[in-house]
Amino acid sequence: YTARPVRHGELQLGPVDWPAGLVFRQQSRSRSVFDSFFNDMNAKRRNIVLKAAGETLKILPLPSEGRPASFNGAIGVYSMDIEASPKELIAGDPLTIIISISGNGALDSVPMPPIDHWQGFKTYPSSVTTQQGDKTGLVGIRRFEQVVIPQSSDLKAIPPIEFSFFDTNAKKYRSIKHPAIAIQVKANPNAPTMPSQTLLRNGEEGFPQPKPKDIVPIKPFLGEVVALDNPWMMQSSAYGLQLIPLIFLGIALGVSQFRERSGKDIRGKRKRHVDSFIRKQVPLLDALAQKNDSDGFFELMFRLIQERLGQCMNLPAVSITESVIDDQRGQLDCSEEDIETLHRLFQACNQARYAPIRSTEQLVQYADECRQILMNIK
Numbered sequence: 001y002t003a004r005p006v007r008h009g010e011l012q013l014g015p016v017d018w019p020a021g022l023v024f025r026q027q028s029r030s031r032s033v034f035d036s037f038f039n040d041m042n043a044k045r046r047n048i049v050l051k052a053a054g055e056t057l058k059i060l061p062l063p064s065e066g067r068p069a070s071f072n073g074a075i076g077v078y079s080m081d082i083e084a085s086p087k088e089l090i091a092g093d094p095l096t097i098i099i100s101i102s103g104n105g106a107l108d109s110v111p112m113p114p115i116d117h118w119q120g121f122k123t124y125p126s127s128v129t130t131q132q133g134d135k136t137g138l139v140g141i142r143r144f145e146q147v148v149i150p151q152s153s154d155l156k157a158i159p160p161i162e163f164s165f166f167d168t169n170a171k172k173y174r175s176i177k178h179p180a181i182a183i184q185v186k187a188n189p190n191a192p193t194m195p196s197q198t199l200l201r202n203g204e205e206g207f208p209q210p211k212p213k214d215i216v217p218i219k220p221f222l223g224e225v226v227a228l229d230n231p232w233m234m235q236s237s238a239y240g241l242q243l244i245p246l247i248f249l250g251i252a253l254g255v256s257q258f259r260e261r262s263g264k265d266i267r268g269k270r271k272r273h274v275d276s277f278i279r280k281q282v283p284l285l286d287a288l289a290q291k292n293d294s295d296g297f298f299e300l301m302f303r304l305i306q307e308r309l310g311q312c313m314n315l316p317a318v319s320i321t322e323s324v325i326d327d328q329r330g331q332l333d334c335s336e337e338d339i340e341t342l343h344r345l346f347q348a349c350n351q352a353r354y355a356p357i358r359s360t361e362q363l364v365q366y367a368d369e370c371r372q373i374l375m376n377i378k
Contacts, residue, residue, distance in 0.1 A: 002136045004106055006350065007322045008061035014054030021047050061323050062166055068175050070114065073319035074165035076105015076138075080113075080176045084158055088184045091153045095183070101163065102141040107132070109318055112144040113163040116266070122149040153187040267314060271378075274311040278304055278374055285370065289363035294356040297363050301370050302349040305342070308374050322346035334377050341373050 005011055023045050062075075081100045089095060101110055107130050115123065126146040133139035148158075157180040164175040281304060288297040303317075310317035313328045325332070325342050332339070348357075348366060357363060 002138065005057070005059045007346070008059045009323075011057045011059055012054055013057055014052060016052045016054075018050045018052075019047065020050055021045055061327070063172075064327065066173050068162075068164040068173055070162045070175065071164040071166070071173060072111040072114070072316050074101075074105065074110045074163070075168060076103055076107075076110075076165060077167055077169055078103035078105060078110070078163070078165050078176075080161075080163050080178060082161060082178045082181070084181050084183070087182070088186075089150070090186050091150055091188045094147050094149055095158075097146045097148060097158065099144040099146065099161065099163075100141055101144075104139050105165070105168070107137065107140050107142045110142050110165075111316060111318070112146070113161050115146065115148075115159075115161065118148070118159050120151050120155050122151060124148070150183070150185045153185045155183065155185045157182045267311075270311050274307050277307060282371055282374070285367050286364075289360065289367045292358060292360045292363065294352055294358060294363065297366075298349045298352040298357075301345065301366065304370060304374060305345060308377055309342075312377055322350075332377060338373055338376050341369055345370060345373070 078101050081102075083098045083100075085096055099113060101107075112126055112128070115121075124147045126144050129143050129145075131141045131143070133141075160177055160180050162175055162177045164173060166172070167174045281300060285297065285300050285304070288300060306317040306320040309315075309320045309324065309332075312333075313320075313324070313331045315324070315328070322343060325339060325346075329339070345366065
């Protein structure tokens with residue numbers, strides 16, 4: 001078995017009991033003709049219990065000193081290799097980047113190095129595969145396949161990629177920074193262009209040739225005088241219609257600026273995502289409590305608390321444990337009572353892994369406390 005601690009401090013492993021059966025030889029005696037051929041009458045089976053004493057493990061917290069900004073919770077000893085293809089392409093064509101992280105550690109929890117700060121590239125969700133080198137799952141390779149699209153022919157290279165982790169051998173943080181990869185992006189020849197207008201010049205000074213006319217007779221009288229109406233362009237309604245395009249232009253400009261600000265506000269975008277996730281999952285938490293599904297209930301409650309605290313502390317959700325509450329206390333805008341409630345819920349989740357709670361009333365109480373703490377912490 002392979003186990004990973006989720007909080008620091010002293011943890012008790014064991015003790016372990018294992019029932020087994022042993023066969024003992026008895027003093028030899030003569031066999032009877034009525035004894036079974038397949039039964040050894042000189043052997044006797046005894047049921048015993050094998051016991052192993054428990055071990056106390058001391059789990060150390062991650063140091064806060066020297067922690068790089070790009071650290072996302074990876075722990076172990078790793079190396080990184082990056083491949084990109086094709087390196088010659090047209091603006092708007094996809095470019096595939098393969099990031100391979102190999103080494104020893106909890107590979108399933110290793111996140112992808114951040115690339116959301118790149119300018120001029122359109123990114124899509126990455127695909128992840130993990131190739132395990134042994135049965136423990138602690139040795140192998142984790143590959144991230146990321147598709148990006150360069151938007152301009154002015155781009156000359158893929159920006160540097162940095163991956164940080166805590167080295168368990170050296171007991172300190174390490175950062176691997178892959179240099180920029182040169183690419184050649186050509187302009188898209190099929191990009192839409194503004195059509196040009198040409199003026200047909202038939203006559204002198206650029207005016208069309210007038211049609212030949214016969215001699216017009218001289219009119220001795222002016223004829224009937226007709227009063228002309230006020231032209232439409234001089235009416236007040238015409239001025240109002242001219243304001244309509246300006247109104248639509250202002251609305252479009254406001255929407256564009258709002259989207260631009262929303263795209264740059266990463267923490268606000270994450271908060272909206274977490275709020276939406278919690279609204280959808282809280283009813284499921286109540287349903288699991290009513291069904292008395294202890295394993296599913298505590299797994300979902302632990303995930304909800306991780307998402308909320310990770311959003312408030314600007315940390316990855318997978319790195320949130322009970323110890324982070326005290327380390328990052330200054331980033332939480334909540335009361336001491338809420339802090340005690342968080343500790344109690346984390347301890348209940350840890351205890352449920354070893355001794356599941358089978359009381360529906362207690363699960364409902366935990367669900368109410370979880371809902372209240374998720375509302376108090378924003």
